Amino acid sequence: MNAESEVAGLRLLTAAGARMAGVLDMERVARHLVAAALGEAAEAGEAAGGGFADTVGVYVVEQLIVGDELPRPPGVRAVEARRIAVGAAGTDLEPLFPSGETVVFAAGTAYAACVTGGTPQRFAELDRHFALEPRVPPPRQARERLADLSDFLLVPLRDGEAVLGLVAFARGSASGPFSDADAAVAADLAALTAGCLEGARRYQREHAAARALQSGLLPLPPGAVPGVRVAHRSVPAGRANLVGGDWCDIIPLPAGRVALVIGDAMGHGSAAAAAMVQLRAAARTLAMLGKDPAQILTWLDRITPGIGPVQFATCACAVLDTAARTAEICRAGHPPPVLLRPGGGCDVLDLPPGLPLGLDGAEYENTRVPMPDGSTLVLYTDGLIETRDRDLEAGIAALRGALAGAAAGLEDACAGVVEKLIVPPNHDDVTVMLVRTGT
Structure with missing residues (x-):
């Protein structure tokens, strides 16, 4: 990693950490990650930075949401997950891939392998690897953005031995492929996010338990x-x-x-x-x-x-x-x-x-x-x-x-x-x- 790349990576990690610090809601943590990775300005009037990725999606395993359980041990299996944040530079993918939607990544897909094996995955073609089709016909701008994506990097959200989900980064032709240095930054970014998500998960669990106790x-x-x-x-x-x-x-x-x-x-x-x-x-x-x-x-x-x-x-x-x-x-x-x-x-x-x-x-x-x-x-x-x-x-x-x-x-x-x-x-x-x- 050259000095310029190292500085850019540190700047991204610092910006993401500042956005996510003290946030006790899993969806907000994920949205902050997406915004930082896309290079969006943190506050009104602040200049946006260069984006690390052109699209970003954050998925957590479904049992963390509905059952408050850590994921099961790794294995070859389908993965039920929930998309909690998604974003793209210059277009809105939310109508196509809405946050909060539950998805199933079939066994054998890169998405399932990322979660069950806890290892990063790379591929170049969306249609062959992505587990879902858009539910509505995408508008032209979104269709062009999706068609232009040519490099995909999936990074597990690992907290200790548990894999909480994954982050899907993608770049188009103008941005060029992810380098080895970029993959290292993505891993650090995912680790930072996983820690914040786990803190938010624990808080939300205790919050729900306290509310249930209080109402009872x-x-x-x-x-x-x-x-x-x-x-x-x-x-x-x-x-x-x-x-x-x-x-x-x-x-x-x-x-x-x-x-x-x-x-x-x-x-x-x-x-x-x-x-x-x-x-x-x-x-x-x-x-x-x-x-x-x-x-x-x-x-x-x-x-x-x-x-x-x-x-x-x-x-x-x-x-x-x-x-x-x-x-x-x-x-x-x-x-x-x-x-x-x-x-x-x-x-x-x-x-x-x-x-x-x-x-x-x-x-x-x-x-x-x-x-x-x-x-x-x-x-x-x-x-x-x-x-x-x-x-x-x-x-x-x-x-x-x-x-x-x-x-x-x-x-x-x-x-x-x-x-x-x-x-x-x-x-x-x-x-x-x-x-x-x-x-």
Whole structure:
């Protein structure tokens, strides 16, 4: 490789790395690779560079998309793949070979050999080697571009021992064939892309798992519990977390009763979320067995030390009796609930604070509170009211102020409280639940 080629290769790798750095979406990673290889400008007003290739296509094995699995061991077989990005200099190939389309590369083709063997492939004629025919008649410009292609280089997207897919580079007659130095640059470019794709794949997998966990843990939808209306919001700490240690739950019980539970497992992220799941499930079971709030918290206190690295948690529990229009409420080291009266007025309920769950041997006491129709019980975690610049008392005062000026609609009121009290990125998980009696 001469000095000029080496500089051009380094420039391409640098440009591609800068585009793909920090990108956590597989399709966007692939589109950045295509743009860099075609020499497209990264930003408006930036001059485009000389293209490394005249057309580029990025394919990943289908099981990474639908099954979140690494490819099977190499072998002679057909390869099911998905095209996640495609581009060509001077024309648009997207209508012909759309991104997101699933394709099958037959065993024996260069495409299948590139993936199953993990080795680069070269050929000169598109029609003989390409596994697909365009689905629609190509326009003249695209047809001319495809007909002019005379050198094809397939490079595996290898991450360690796994081959995630391939990149197909092609050049026309004016650009000339790929040299050995070009093939080396293409291999480095594919390796860089494979690392970014694997990082994005892992993030997307964790994102999907967190979303599934979060959706599975949401309380019942509004209107699902007769006699009460509910609005709630959860905001995990920071920008990267999707779930945390906070939870809330609504549990319908016989005879017009409803259990409400809100809790905060110590910490953030996956460890706190794992503890939260266990505590939430236990609280739900205890409520359905007919335990009152103090009994629920007593059992949770016994359970908490055995659920893993989380040392303790706070929790508040209430059982509403919609017929008697009362609520029994108990808390374990949790911030005090707030009660909005039907005719106005906002009271912080004076309840015994209790010890956090997990300290073992704590005693909890129920308090009965009148809940006439139109009352709104506000349960929340400390992340809503406490920040680095706001202590507990100031936070409760801010919450009362936000509730006093809240909209009449429950959903709007809940959203307004979160908007007024949280300044992203919040440093603690936040959960708030508004429960209004009556229909």
